[in-house]
Amino acid sequence: MQASARPASPLSPLRRGLGAALLLASPFFPLLPARAALDAFGQPVAGAWPGKVATEAELRADIGADRAYHDALASRARPTLDAFGGLPGSGAKLGLAANGFFHTEKKGNRWLLVDPLGNAYFHLGVCGVAIGDTYTVTKGREGDFAWLPPADGADRYPSAWREGNPGVFSFYLANEIRKFDHPHDPAEFEVRMIDWLRQWGFNAIGAFSPLPPAVQAQAMPYVAHLPLDPGTAGIPALPGIPGAWDPFEAANRERIDRSFAKSVAARRDDPLLVGWFLANEPLYEDLPKVIPALKADHACKRELVAFLREKYGTLAAFNAAWGMAAPSFDALGDTALPASTRAAFDDLHAFTGRFEEAYYRLVAETFHRYDSRHLLLGSRFQPGTINDEQLCRIAGKYVDVMSFNYYTDAVDGDLLKRIAGWAGKPLLLSEFYWASDADSGLSGGRSVSSQRERGLAYRNYVEQAAALGCVVGVEWFQLIDEAASGRWFEGPGGERANCGLLGVTGRPYKEALAPMIETNDAIYAVWLDGKKPFAFDNPRFSTAGGDTKTTTAPRATGPVRVDGTTKNWPGIPPEIVPASRLVQGVVVNGQTFAATFKLCWDDANLYLLADVTDPTPMRNGYGQKGAALWLGDGLEIFLGTEEVGAGGPLRFTDRHLLVGATGPGKAAVHFAGRTAEQQTPVEAVVVPGGSGCTIEAAIPWAALGLASPPRPGIEFRFDLGVNDSADGRNRRAQLMWNGTDKNSGDRTRWGRLKLLP
Template sequence: MKRHAWIWLGLCGLGVCHAATASGVADLTAPDARVRISLDHVQRIGGTERAADGVAQQRYAFQPAPRPQVVVAPASGAWDWSGRGELRLRVQNAMPWAVTLEIAVDGAAAGQRLQASVGVPAGPAQTVVLPLHATSPRAQGMQAGPPMPYDAHGRRILLATTVEGALDLRAVRAITLAMPPPQAAQTLLLGTVDAVPGEATLHEAYAGIVDRYGQYVRGRWPEKIDTDEALRAAVRAAPAGASPAGLDRYGGRLDVQSLDRTGWFHTQKRDGRWHLVTPDGHAFFSLGVNAVITDGGRSYVEGREFMFRDLPPDSGEWAAFYGHDDNRNPEQGASRGIGYNRGRWFDFYAANLYRIDGKDWLAAWRTRTLQRLQAWGFNTLGNWSDDALGRAHRLPYTRSIDIAGDYANVSSGYDYWGRMPDPFDPRFVQATERAVAKASTGVRDDPWLLGYFADNELAWAGSGPQGRWGLALGTLAGDANSPAKQAFIADLKANYRTSAQLAAAWGIALASWDALDATGFAAPAPSETHPAIARDYSAWLRRYAYTYFRTVTQALRRHDLHHLFLGGRFAARTPEAVAACAAYCDVLSFNVYADLPQHGLDLAALRQLDKPVLIGEFAFGSTDRGPFGAGPVAVWNEQQRGEAYAKFVAAAASDPNIVGAHWFDYADQPVTGRVLDGENSHFGLVGITDVPFGGFVEAVRAANQRVDNTEVR
């Protein structure tokens, strides 16, 4: 076979013939001189075939190559697709596995391209639909889109839910169908291509996808319910199991001796292993769950009511489950590009709790949830959990110090949850004092309190290969009134007698110290030829982090002398920030999204800091229980979620520095995205209906029990 081949094909699509200058239709089974097909490492095999529905198709084998592709173009000029909204392509995967198909539409002007990637499953023929404009699930208000293909009145539709780029539809010059480099030939059967008016498929893909209980309509799974009676029966029939034995009242192990009894949770190192220790003096490996709350099922409905079936009225008994929110942080990267991100929301989870238990649903949920968590082998209420659960004194709990206020900030270039607080601003010190006072109110003398976290996943580092230095670069890019910037410049003046000396050390032009005051100052990236840059940046990152953690620690000790400071729940981080946390905090906390703790943390480096480590978040998701997302660490199905959980907690408990691991989170996120940022993943121990995922929680219970029985002593 030659590397390139040319085929002339006709212009009949979806049973309708067009002139060559109309919508750019091509029939990949029938020759016609008005359309040109280029085959690059693709072989056309045999003659026309008929699918089960009688539609004509042609086999194309994509050969092993860097990028095998089929390019469809007009024989001359360009297509005018004005008024067209969707590109439709008839495809059937002839392989027994899913095949990735990359689709691109190029305009006549340079840089004009729309592109998308879809996974074409094995099985019957389907219509792949590419919206002719950029779109994504985020534009629909959620981070992950509905599974594809779906059945639309007997037709299998595979919508490209994420399309990137831009295109002038008045001049379209080519359609490219390609694959990532295959290891062996992959065969697709291709039929008609057409560009059609409107966006009916995009709307239809999201229309009516959520039922009255907040469940995905098109999916089926064992825990799915369809009536109020079935909902109540499923929740009440779910066995909780017995609470673990052989533990003290806080969940500490009675068989681990010789630890101090202080009346408060504390840390202690014995025989080379760090322990959390209960107030009664027993070893405690913290197995926790985050966000054990009732308000996590809120999802915006305003403007996208078409997505929801049978929403209850926002009056009468259901009014309590509606709300309104217009507050959005424009600097929060997590919400960037999220549509339908304000206005009226509905809380599916709380509404289901009302369906289960009536007007006393909150008290019933608290009783049931505490019983479940204890029976499933958990011993800690993790971050963002209902305060009333902690006050019940059945499980130790944590508190979050949420520092908010009108103080200066700095961009590290990552800014997922917003810009970094400026700890050199006196207003930050005041905000910290207020936040600590609020967090410690009513709990500073409670022995059931494990400790406090400060903030969550701050942007200590930027993105990319120079991400470590993001906070230093962002500080110098700030305006002249930035307290952090002035502190950094003061440090540089102390280290270099003149601006000329700094310029020489950094290899830059710097007319005077005043030049550093410029907003947007482009500081140099560290390089081997100018090692002073990295040294100076590292010193600044260290001072920044020490200032932050010292401020929080001092405020905490003014308000609470007894309880642990559990650190800052690191995600993006630098060595300087972690070392500063170790200097001031009792425990280093990290949110670890990896298959094993050892693959998400440099535990050898952490051992040098000689501080216990708590994993503040970990999770495994799949897409077989309703929500569309599986999170950062996806597994194939519910069974693998349980297996992954067991491996993770066993690996955590086996490390002498790790003293706990907290699962994220208690209940599944809404199908259409939570109000915070559109996350819509299947992370839950229970569904949006409060029905436990039976196989998963049994695997969790068994894994937690093994940790209690085998922790290194």
Template sequence: MTTDAFAGKHVVKFDSKKEMSGAKIALRDINPSIPRDWTGYNYVVVEFRVSTSQRFFLGFTTSHGYDEVRVHSYVPGAWNRLAIPIIYYSQPPASAIDMAATYNKPRYTGWINLGGNIGPMTGVDSIGARMRAPIGDQRIEIRDVALSVDDPGDAYLGRCPAVDEFGQSNLVKWPGKVKSLKQLRRKWRAEEAEPVSVGEMYGYSKYGGYLAHRYDQGTGYFRTARVDGRWWFVDPEGYLFLSVGVDCVYTLGGGDVRDVEKRAGMLGTLPPARYLGKGRNGNTTARYALWNRERRFGEDAEEKAAELAFKRMDKWGVNTIGNWSDSKLERMGRKAITCTFYPAGADSRLMGLGDVYGERFQERLRESLLRTIAPHRDNPWLIGYFMGNEPSWVGQEQRLCQMILDGEERGIKTALCQWISTHGDNKEQRRAFVYDCFRRYIEAVKAAQLELDPHHLCLGYRFASVYDVNETLLGICGKVFDVLSFNCYALSPDHSMLDRVLRQSGLPMMVGEFHFGSVDHGQGQSLWQVNSQAQRGVAYRYYVENGFAHPGLIGTAYFTWYDQDVLGRFDGENYNCGCIDVTDVPYPEQTQAMMESARVLYAVHAGQAKPYARKPERARGHDHGPDMW
């Protein structure tokens, strides 16, 4: 559907020439009877269609200001009804274990990301829609806004199915899109015929280190070393090693449609019954990716798909299977791996902070770690363990302490009250208490790890944004961790930031997640957007090579192996962030860039070659950007 079809009365145009584009519409012009005071209502129900899957901001002007959320539509170009809980506009997110669980909220025709302005929903007089750096000129048309006490549910109002028989978006066209099984099988055969010679391409050792650059005879396990002012991993045989990884490596992906019963009219051809499963809530999940895998490989599909996964890693220069990957692939002993202790005592009620004052804390912590460590204690392919992922309390220490004080009676509340009694109650002391809890927690985890597994590295906590981690916190980490890890969704890790982290922690660094995506396949554009698939490749090279040019960065992991589900994973995300799409076809622009970077990373990190200098065109992050009103 072209944007010319958006010719109704209440259309907002998003101008691709502008950094931020949008407009407001008076609610009385859409629904003259809608109240201005939303007290007592729980949902605002918006009926709309938007011409793109690119995220947009949807907000309301109130008597105190302007409140908004970010919306990602699963159904570009199609009419739909989205019921948004009003609490998302009026209150901070509830406490959760990590950042994604805190801010991502799944629905059925789209998903919602929190983090915008909030306030009382009184004196509401207009609705606003805005978009940052629109990829092409786009439109949103709104034909109704209503309020509800109960959840009326979302509804797909489009004329054709939103998902085709292969699990692709049925609402968007793109060059090379799979339209038949015959066409898809040609693509599969072409990939299977491609030769691979990893030794000639990258010069990797058995464990993925650099054969031409041996540090020593090895210890049988991974470790770190500083050589001529530059940090490296050293592989079990003693070769210098940089971790070039991808997260969520599986033999299929991106093809689950959860809660089929809630998505009337959205699916055309359902997979055969054997590919329909039950989710945790008892609703049906349609597994298109599993169907595609069986259509590709037939009998022994999982074994054949595993071989293909390793062939792809060999070809693309990937030497590390990153976090949240298939345990069967990890256990095959063909690539370096990382593991996570998550949650290992971390408490969702404490925004992911470890409850060191909890009942049986030490005993429960040890039991939790043992479940992860037992299969890997003597595994030479394991680089090390992460302690957790994106704790949401960082930068929210005041709120966390207030939540503890307002909450149930428990050990950590007693400890906080004693801390306040001794040190006083102010911003600095509340932060100091949280930091003390964190220190106690990571020291306990590290001690238990060393007792249960003295061989492997402690890879840190994968902070959501190391910019929010101050000198005090970095100093605490530096005394416990072997590697300082963080997720870094950016154009590339900023060298001044890396300098600070290295100086204040004294540790080599590892990026746990980064990615780039676009909207041309009808999915969300990821946390960092680029204009096209070709620009995804440019962005990958720029990020990885400029990151590894820093002497302290020794690992990156791209998120993820496959695209996310087109109608949203468990928390709603439906990003075009994969190396491979739902039809099990790699993105050539992305994978070619991975190969080109892998060939030069040793020289770049050693300071012998310059990193890739071309920046992607008009790449933008997921921050709120400049204000419009």
């Protein structure tokens, strides 16, 4: 599931950055009901789908079935690859260097990743080649499971319990034990999985994978993570920004040096190591919100105060620019600084660049003291982070590859080329997947309607990206489905997505894998030889036909009451947001989800009235949690009043308004990405209707940063998203009038709104 906002990529930030405390009773993965929600094989009791296991005999029979399946794959016609998975002869043909390690080269307008033998290598990785996410917490909720072995291990399942974590169990491992009739053998598991990955056409072990000796023995390329987290390096995170730490703190410089001397230097000579990730989804876009609120005991806050003192010189000049009445510059250290003026916004943007420069320079210089042979693979940014020219230009000076956790349906080539151009470096699309709830029994993720559609989505994504010339690899998340009762380290509300290439019973998703294998086999023809990339014939997966639509808002004919009626509204036909404008999720067969809307205005407000056709209307349980309103039924309104002709990241005055259909009566509203102090009251109502509901909102011009009413003829950037939830806690589908599900972090695809007299 992905919001159109930066709450924009919920599965991604939740994955490893927020911690279990935030994930208990997570809205993305609701708590399972008590009483035997899972069967003895760890599958949801409810539902039936092809491949659901009923007996141990079926598991044992899978040994022969798996062997036959992979033997057939091994005999197929496929390209010959070199020892690292690169294309033999391509180095000589393209004039590439062989230096014994992975590196990048640019030939003409095309970026290339080059393997140690000097051949072109398109990185086809799988994250999480491990069993970690198959563990789930059983202690204290034993009634949720139809079967559990004795917790003391007095049977054949002791190796299915997580060592050092009592009450944490893996049904995947239990099924493996049933199948092979012996305890889990990590080395045997790794050898088998690496063999299967190669049969499926993958050529690398991706992020979040342990690296046992089997990886070296099987000579599979892999990636690693720099030891920059509290657990490995003792570096404290900045409060409120997972994955970020203070580069101005002298003690952190010493910690990094000690950590790299121990861990980085040890792998300096390994040719199988593609490179090192610096971080996972650090939310640097939150730096301008978090650092000003810190106390002076944080070095970055002291650095910010010094920056402001240097820029303004006098306290009077600073107070005038920031709209403050600070008694002294020294007092700013322990004062929360509000960014309520454009000057403050610009200053914090500039200081964020100073922070990022210090961070990347420190990491790169320290890294190269201990390893000058391997690649720095970037920070696995989310869309809302990476769509920032300043950040990309700074990071691009120090990393070799920009990694991007790009969860999307339609591949936006313009966006990817823009990022690569800003950074001057190639891209690795380092995390993505699709899930099919209907034939896996799991929930969560970017849903499609079948396992085959998962594979077709992969084909579309990988081939469209490879054809751009700026993408040098991808990493699918992940090898095995997450536990159906929630990943263990996030508690009962943890992720439980059908993200795997294998299910909990160890069965490969063959319907998904078939299209994936086609793409993996064809990747060099697409990447190097100009073969036309596969295009999924589904409008959700295409950016074609993305013309910019313009709607109009006439002036109201009289006073407008926000009551869901059109009294004193001009007599204009509504705009239509049809079911075909689905940009996120799935719509249940036989149900209709669509909307119409119209706009008008007066000197006080812009009015929007939407009629939503929804078989399960007004289901939104986030009335008290405004920032999460997008998870339930409601609207997302996007408005931009400046630089109307420019796309890219959001501007200072852009607004993203969430209107939650929390029930009949007053609607809940929230401006996304703005602090509590920056929220502006918006009157909005929800009125039940025959096939759904009507939602009306009056948005004050002042809330859009306009000091006076606009003039007729003026144009704004505008878009409207419509969200659908079946349970009030999880968004099931999203429609968008003109743009995409990336609207919250990128205004490029927003439409236009013109005010009429």
